[in-house]
Amino acid sequence: MDNRFLFLGGDRRSIYTARAILRRRTVSAMGLGDLPAPEGRYGNIVLPLPFMKNGSINAPMSEVDMPLSLIVQYAEEGGTVFSGGSSPELVKLCGSSGLRLVDYFADEPLTLKNAALTAEAAVALLIQNTEFSLCGARVVITGGGRIALLTARLLRAFGSEVCICARSAQQRAKAAVEYCRSADLTALRKLCEDADIVINTVPAQLFSEEHFRSMQPCTLFMELATKSPLPDERYAEKYGVHYVFASGLPGKHSPKTAGEAIAEVILAKA
Numbered sequence: 609m610d611n612r613f614l615f616l617g618g619d620r621r622s623i624y625t626a627r628a629i630l631r632r633r634t635v636s637a638m639g640l641g642d643l644p645a646p647e648g649r650y651g652n653i654v655l656p657l658p659f660m661k662n663g664s665i666n667a668p669m670s671e672v673d674m675p676l677s678l679i680v681q682y683a684e685e686g687g688t689v690f691s692g693g694s695s696p697e698l699v700k701l702c703g704s705s706g707l708r709l710v711d712y713f714a715d716e717p718l719t720l721k722n723a724a725l726t727a728e729a730a731v732a733l734l735i736q737n738t739e740f741s742l743c744g745a746r747v748v749i750t751g752g753g754r755i756a757l758l759t760a761r762l763l764r765a766f767g768s769e770v771c772i773c774a775r776s777a778q779q780r781a782k783a784a785v786e787y788c789r790s791a792d793l794t795a796l797r798k799l800c801e802d803a804d805i806v807i808n809t810v811p812a813q814l815f816s817e818e819h820f821r822s823m824q825p826c827t828l829f830m831e832l833a834t835k836s837p838l839p840d841e842r843y844a845e846k847y848g849v850h851y852v853f854a855s856g857l858p859g860k861h862s863p864k865t866a867g868e869a870i871a872e873v874i875l876a877k878a
Contacts, residue, residue, distance in 0.1 A: 752779020
């Protein structure tokens with residue numbers, strides 16, 4: 609089996625992932641800086657995190673579209689595809705081509721590290737985008753997952769008053785462990801009235817125009833979930849709310865740390 613690695617697409621995280629793997633293996637790339645162009649077939653294909661965008665391989669550094677069919681074009685028979693996430697389409701393609709699919713983002717330590725990097729960058733952006741101190745700021749965070757809880761922990765360290773608004777009773781119980789208030793999502797509109805900062809970590813359309821109407825002018829609304837900024841961005845503009853779209857923060861603010869963490873998982877599973 610060919611032990612070479614081919615990177616298809618990716619952002620700055622993928623550059624650092626490739627460099628880390630290059631210390632031990634041969635690496636080529638397509639649409640990723642000045643790494644050697646692909647030749648022949650490879651035993652290991654590496655897709656970015658997230659692996660798809662608008663129906664193609666996520667390749668923000670490439671000037672050309674990169675369809676998933678490139679995997680079959682370059683993968684050696686019986687090879688491995690490492691992907692930041694998965695989909696029925698990708699599972700079907702790998703299965704029909706006899707390729708092993710490894711979702712490296714399903715690795716729990718990597719997921720936790722990614723959440724920590726997201727929380728760190730989110731707090732940095734809050735400081736840059738507010739004209740008031742985080743100490744004493746009233747913050748509402750929707751969702752009770754890793755990113756929500758780690759962001760809440762950092763904000764609490766800055767002295768913020770944090771309320772985690774989540775549908776799950778278990779998530780609300782975890783909020784108490786972080787010394788945060790908690791509430792059901794049914795209370796969200798009321799909570800928005802008094803908030804200085806509202807942070808969404810839920811990849812669903814939780815906020816209506818009524819929620820934004822209830823916010824005070826100059827409230828900061830931060831979108832951390834992987835979802836379209838619309839219609840929230842339009843509502844925010846209409847009611848004077850400062851909207852900050854902040855998805856994919858590790859790739860923008862900590863690409864070296866994030867990329868090297870991905871490399872560790874890939875090399876362990878190769």
